[in-house]
Amino acid sequence: MGPLLIMDLNTLRHSCSHVMAQAVKELWPQVKLAIGPAIEDGFYYDFDKKEPFTDEDLLVIEKKMQGIIASDEPFLQEDLAKEKAIELFKKLKEGYKVELIQALPDKNVSIYKTGKAFLDLCRGPHIKSTGQIKVFKLLSVAGAYWHGIETNPMLQRIYGTCFETQKELEAYLKNLEEAKLRDHRKLGPALEFFDIYHEEAGAGLVFYHPKGALIRTIIEDYEKKEHLRRGYQIVITPHIMQAELWKTSGHYDYYKENMYTFKIEDKEFVLKPMNCPGHILIYKSKTRSYKDLPIRYFELGTVYRHEKAGVMHGLLRVRGFTQDDAHIFCLPAQLRDEIKKIIDFVFDTMKIFGFNEVGIELSTRPEKYIGSEEDWQKATTALEDALKEKGIVYEVNQGDGAFYGPKIDIKLKDALKRTWQCATIQCDFALPKRFNLAYIDAEGKERQPIMLHRVLLGSLERFIGALIEHYKGEMPLWLAPTQVLLIPIKDTVTQYAQEVKQKLESNNIRVDIDMRNETLDKRIRNAELNKTPYCLILGEREAKQGQVSVRKKGSGDQGAIALDKFIEELTNQIQEHR
RNA sequence: GCUGGAGUAGCUCAGUUGGCAGAGCACGUCCUUGGUAAGGACGGGGUCACGAGUUCAAUUCUCGUCUCCAGCUCCA
Numbered sequence: 001m002g003p004l005l006i007m008d009l010n011t012l013r014h015s016c017s018h019v020m021a022q023a024v025k026e027l028w029p030q031v032k033l034a035i036g037p038a039i040e041d042g043f044y045y046d047f048d049k050k051e052p053f054t055d056e057d058l059l060v061i062e063k064k065m066q067g068i069i070a071s072d073e074p075f076l077q078e079d080l081a082k083e084k085a086i087e088l089f090k091k092l093k094e095g096y097k098v099e100l101i102q103a104l105p106d107k108n109v110s111i112y113k114t115g116k117a118f119l120d121l122c123r124g125p126h127i128k129s130t131g132q133i134k135v136f137k138l139l140s141v142a143g144a145y146w147h148g149i150e151t152n153p154m155l156q157r158i159y160g161t162c163f164e165t166q167k168e169l170e171a172y173l174k175n176l177e178e179a180k181l182r183d184h185r186k187l188g189p190a191l192e193f194f195d196i197y198h199e200e201a202g203a204g205l206v207f208y209h210p211k212g213a214l215i216r217t218i219i220e221d222y223e224k225k226e227h228l229r230r231g232y233q234i235v236i237t238p239h240i241m242q243a244e245l246w247k248t249s250g251h252y253d254y255y256k257e258n259m260y261t262f263k264i265e266d267k268e269f270v271l272k273p274m275n276c277p278g279h280i281l282i283y284k285s286k287t288r289s290y291k292d293l294p295i296r297y298f299e300l301g302t303v304y305r306h307e308k309a310g311v312m313h314g315l316l317r318v319r320g321f322t323q324d325d326a327h328i329f330c331l332p333a334q335l336r337d338e339i340k341k342i343i344d345f346v347f348d349t350m351k352i353f354g355f356n357e358v359g360i361e362l363s364t365r366p367e368k369y370i371g372s373e374e375d376w377q378k379a380t381t382a383l384e385d386a387l388k389e390k391g392i393v394y395e396v397n398q399g400d401g402a403f404y405g406p407k408i409d410i411k412l413k414d415a416l417k418r419t420w421q422c423a424t425i426q427c428d429f430a431l432p433k434r435f436n437l438a439y440i441d442a443e444g445k446e447r448q449p450i451m452l453h454r455v456l457l458g459s460l461e462r463f464i465g466a467l468i469e470h471y472k473g474e475m476p477l478w479l480a481p482t483q484v485l486l487i488p489i490k491d492t493v494t495q496y497a498q499e500v501k502q503k504l505e506s507n508n509i510r511v512d513i514d515m516r517n518e519t520l521d522k523r524i525r526n527a528e529l530n531k532t533p534y535c536l537i538l539g540e541r542e543a544k545q546g547q548v549s550v551r552k553k554g555s556g557d558q559g560a561i562a563l564d565k566f567i568e569e570l571t572n573q574i575q576e577h578r
Numbered sequence: 579g580c581u582g583g584a585g586u587a588g589c590u591c592a593g594u595u596g597g598c599a600g601a602g603c604a605c606g607u608c609c610u611u612g613g614u615a616a617g618g619a620c621g622g623g624g625u626c627a628c629g630a631g632u633u634c635a636a637u638u639c640u641c642g643u644c645u646c647c648a649g650c651u652c653c654a
Contacts, residue, residue, distance in 0.1 A: 052581080052582055052583095053582090054582095140648060140649075141581095141582070141648085141649085142581075142582070142648055142649030142650065143580065143581025143582065143648095143649065143650055144581085144649070144650045144651090145580075145581090145650055145651065148650070148651070149651080150579075150580070150650085150651050150652085154580060154581050154650075155581090155650095156581075156582085157581095157649075157650080159648095159649085185646095185647095189589090190589080197645070197646070198645095199627070199628085199644060199645050199646095200644095202644095202645095203644090203645065203646090258652095258653095303654090305653085305654090307652080307653075308579050308580095308651085308652070309579065309645095310579065310580075310650090310651090310652095311579085311651080311652060311653070312646095316653095316654090317652090317653065317654085318654095321654070323654065325654095409654095421653080421654065422654075423654095424654070455654065457654090458654045459654045461654085462654060463654090487614090489611080489612060489613060490611040490612065491611070492611080517610085517611085518612095518616090518617090519610090519611090519612055519616080519617060520611095520612055520613060520614065521612085521613095521614070521615060521616065521617090522612095522615080522616055522617080523614095523615095524614050524615055525614095525615035525616055526615085526616090527615090528615055529615080535614080537613065537614065539612095539613060541613085549613080549614080551614060556614070556615095557613095557614050
């Protein structure tokens with residue numbers, strides 16, 4: 001047998017997961033099998049075993065797998081009548097498999113056999129024989145619920161991956177290493193952007209240090225300016241509001257487990273988990289005419305949500321975060337256009353921050369929801385139509401919408417092609433109804449506006465996390481907290497360094513000065529590690545001629561130029577970035 | 579919340595088979611005044627995550643709590 005002409009990587013990985021399961025069964029016959037599919041970067045198999053698998057176990061399993069591969073056992077497929085299959089797996093005491101077969105609609109089920117005794121329920125396809133597996137590696141063990149349902153028993157999942165060549169495997173492992181180097185949880189604190197790990201303050205709460213706060217401020221300023229330019233109005237609403245309001249909005253009934261509530265003098269208050277009710281109160285503060293619509297309220301709204309312990313993750317999942325949140329109140333006739341405008345706004349914003357690739361998903365009605373089916377249908381159609389009219393390709397996530405409406409999620413892709421959920425656009429007929437929102441139409445009749453909820457960056461925390469990983473902590477010039485670091489060579493030039501600093505500052509360039517009693521080399525190394533875009537080396541030569549010696553991060557010494565010239569060039573470069 | 583792993587100086591980590599805790603970097607002082615990625619000397623710094631228990635003695639053993647990590651579930 002020659003090699004496969006077209007090797008389907010998924011098939012290969014799926015087969016590899018079978019081999020792993022076979023190895024596990026041979027080593028621990030009492031282990032029960034659940035499922036073992038191929039996934040994006042490899043495969044896994046879920047096992048029911050009392051004692052946890054250890055890292056040493058993984059090595060033992062790998063060795064066993066190598067044996068199975070070496071003996072080149074064929075994958076044999078066979079169709080069995082459903083009843084017979086159930087009987088067979090009952091006899092094998094594979095309860096999970098029995099459950100799976102019982103759930104299958106067909107009369108016959110497909111079984112694969114490898115080796116002497118390894119049988120698995122499987123649709124296939126598989127490679128011809130185990131010898132076709134060349135390179136594989138078991139990566140980790142983790143718990144996973146049977147069928148992914150929280151109340152089901154927890155199984156042990158072994159993750160592994162498999163490639164056609166050693167080279168590809170190494171590239172994959174290298175990519176994992178690369179991702180580790182970009183980890184914002186490491187880089188953020190190391191670069192003094194933020195920290196998040198104060199046990200005494202509580203989990204999931206972010207402390208922005210000066211540099212991180214500066215980055216965030218730059219982003220916020222950009223957003224405020226851009227929203228005003230695009231016809232939004234900035235509003236600011238309270239952080240605590242009484243429970244009454246959240247009962248009206250439905251959050252109290254549908255979102256309670258995530259809300260921070262407290263009682264003062266018999267009144268119950270809620271720390272806001274969302275900004276919508278606040279914006280709604282502003283809308284309701286007076287009678288609105290159809291001529292006023294659309295009304296677009298924007299708020300950098302800080303919200304608190306009690307996420308379950310164990311789901312927090314760096315800046316990506318926290319308990320207190322700030323959304324670049326807007327609510328648009330519009331006429332039915334304006335809906336599609338408003339959605340399209342938001343989509344454009346999202347794309348423009350992503351581009352500004354250096355993300356050029358996105359993935360788009362439409363999420364439909366979940367099990368827990370408010371509002372009528374008819375409104376859900378209308379809202380979903382509006383979102384779909386806007387996407388279609390813009391010629392955007394999207395995936396559908398059934399049942400993944402918010403409780404008050406369907407949504408479009410726009411996920412950005414970073415330098416390593418990983419996706420980040422940031423922007424979302426939600427169409428909502430339910431809250432306007434609950435709050436009795438109204439406008440007066442051309443005939444003088446009261447009508448109900450439609451409400452759009454949307455965020456562009458999502459949460460500033462998550463977005464900053466994405467930025468750090470995308471740029472590996474090396475912020476683009478316009479976002480870099482320190483754009484230029486001055487390094488006076490010795491203290492005879494500190495006077496000149498001060499002058500340069502002032503001149504740069506008066507040109508709105510963010511500048512720091514490193515006057516520490518350290519060698520030039522040491523201070524340069526430091527600047528490189530801090531990922532400062534530019535260093536200006538200032539010695540007596542430069543002072544004499546009004547020049548600066550430019551060092552660019554990553555590309556080294558650029559030679560000396562006149563200070564004014566440097567300012568001009570840098571200013572241009574900062575402008576270009578945005 | 580669930581399964582498994584972990585918590586020693588600001589950071590990266592060593593160490594104590596139960597007997598007053600260590601390195602490098604960082605920080606401070608002094609020397610050095612340097613031309614593009616680590617100059618030198620000396621020094622300060624720890625309730626060994628927190629709380630109970632066992633013990634003559636706990637950072638080390640046991641239990642509980644908190645936090646973090648890999649996932650599951652959930653999500654901006």
